[in-house]
Amino acid sequence: MVNELFVYVTGQKYCFSIEDISEGHCEKIRDLVRECPSQRIIINRPKKAFEAILDFHLTGILHMPISTCPEEFKEELDFWEISHKKMERCCLNRLASHYREKALLKDYKNSGTCMPEKYESYPKSSPRKIFQKVWNILNYHDDCLVAKIYFFVSTSFILLSIFGVAISTLPEFRVKEAPPEAVPTASPPPDYCKLLYDKLTSSKSLAVSLNKSIERDGSDFMTSIFPESVHKKIPSLQQTIDQGTTVFFYIEIATTIFFTAEQVMRILTCPALLAYTCGLMNIVEILLLLASYCRFVLHFLEIDYNGTAWSLLLYVQMFRVLRIVRVMRHVLAFKVLNYSVKVGKKDLCIIIMYIFIGLMIFSNLVFFFELSEDFRSIPDAWWWTLITMTTVGYGDMIPKTIAGKLLGCVCAVSGVIMLSLVIPIFVNTFLFLYQFAELESVTIPAPKKPSELKRKVTSDDTEVTFSSE
Known part of the structure; x- marks a missing residue:
């Protein structure tokens, strides 16, 4: 048709x-x-x-x-x-x-990091080729046996450094101060001449009292952040020797020597020194090493550092846990997780905005619904709202009225809805990128040679002939 x-x-x-x-x-x-x-x-x-x-x-x-x-x-x-x-x-x-x-x-x-990880091409006979090999081993880029051994040794020293400080904070290893002896003293009779003199010179001592109040306010501010002196929590090097726990002293020496040698090798073999020293983790590592060496200097000079200025050396020790991040950032799952969080900045802002709105609404309502003894102020109610919305629920602040309990139910349910809507976005992004990143480690067999695919002809085979009409 x-x-x-x-x-x-x-x-x-x-x-x-x-x-x-x-x-x-x-x-x-x-x-x-x-x-x-x-x-x-x-x-x-x-x-x-x-x-x-x-x-x-x-x-x-x-x-x-x-x-x-x-x-x-x-x-x-x-x-x-x-x-x-x-x-x-x-x-x-x-x-x-x-x-x-x-x-x-x-x-x-x-996506890359601020740390330079690649060298330019050099001849095989060049000394920079050796630096490149050492740099790849120090940053776990090579898959050779030496790199695996170094990864195990480096991780062991990092864990030894972290757990050394952690175990030294056990109650049996802390500094025990003897209680002051109570000395009974009889109250002396009042000195009227001294009282008259203090009254006449009160205007002159006003500036001194103001300075003392400023110093007291500063110490109160530090006490609000650190309620107990750090030297009571972490023993000094001399105290570890006096208490018979010299193992912590030797752990400090061994880890400091290892991290110093590692840092020196990184600086010597780094492709770009300026970019390397500007990295956040490298700055933290250098500060930790300086704090460790200052502790050794004070120990060998027999200087007691119970004061606030020298106690900063012990406060720096809490940042030792960041060394584990340096190792974990080379693990594939941690890389993908870190990038997933960076990609989800918009979703994180949505969570923060949602929590902020919830803090403002629920904290104001529960403050007026409950007694002042239970919720002393609206900022105190912020803590209760945050803990309830994140479904943690410490129980330190509990609504007791009917309206407060109903408000707590609404606050908890809204927090569950928030988590159930936003968390899957991070999970889907992480799983998608992790599956893609794992493709590089999957070994797919190469195609077999034609000789291996040939089959032996047997008597059971049927011969098929194609002929043109």
């Missing part, structure tokens, strides 16, 4: 009416039909994707097949000059998700 048009797509034959094809929605197909004088058109395009294009051309509804890759379908749309905005909402979301994930993977590949 003259009214029929046959379209061959990668071997598949389709029969259409010329009127339907010539009046379709795809302009490029209409031009193809008008330019083709015969009733037979051969199109070498992907069959599944082109079937969706034909459906759109005839019906005006564009869907993406489930078995078709979004990238391939987008190329097909570009070939037939069809805008992706003409896709239905269900399939357009799938295409947008594909390109969102593609952009995320591209940004993940290009």
Whole structure:
């Protein structure tokens, strides 16, 4: 029939009416039909994707097949000059998700740190080649046996340094101060001359009293942050020797020597010294080493550092735990987790805004619903609101009125809703990037050689002959 048009797509034959094809929605197909004088058109395009294009051309509804890759379908749309905005909402979301994930993977590949990790190309005989090898081992970039041994040794010293300070804070290792002896003293009779003198010179001592009050306020501020002196919690080097726990003294010496040698090797083999020293972890490491050496100097000079200024050396020891981050950031899962948090900054801001709104609303209401003895102020109610919204619930502040309990239920449920809506975003991003990052460590077997695929001919084989008619 003259009214029929046959379209061959990668071997598949389709029969259409010329009127339907010539009046379709795809302009490029209409031009193809008008330019083709015969009733037979051969199109070498992907069959599944082109079937969706034909459906759109005839019906005006564009869907993406489930078995078709979004990238391939987008190329097909570009070939037939069809805008992706003409896709239905269900399939357009799938295409947008594909390109969102593609952009995320591209940004993940290009993401780097402030620490220089790559050397320029040098000849094999160059001394810089040795520095490059040492640098890769120090930063766990090589997969050789030496790098694995160094990773184990470095992690062991970091854990030894952290647990050494942690175990030294046990009650049996703390400094025990003897209670002051109570000396009974009889109250002397009042000195009226001294009282008269103090009254006359009260104006002169006003400046001294103001200075003392300022110093007292400063000490009160430090006491509010650190209620107990740090030298009572962490023993000094001399105290570890006096108490018979010299093992902590030797642990301090061993870890300091190892971290010093490691830092010196990093500085000597670093490709870019300025960029290396500007890194946050490197600054923390240098400060920790300086604090350790100051402790040794004070110990050998027999200087007691129970004062506030020298106690800062002990306060710095709490940052030793950051050394474990230096090791963990080279672990694949930690890298992906760190990047997932960076990508989710917008979602984190949403969480903070949601919590801030909840703090303002629930804390004000519960303060007026409850007694002043239970919730002394609105800032105290902020703590209760935060603990309730995050579903922690310490129980140190409990609403007792009916209105307060109902408000607490609403606060807790709103916190659960907040967590259930935002946390899956981080989880999906982490799983997607982690699966992609693991592809590099998966070993896929190479194709076998043709000689290995040959099969021995047996008597049970059936001979098949192809002949042309």
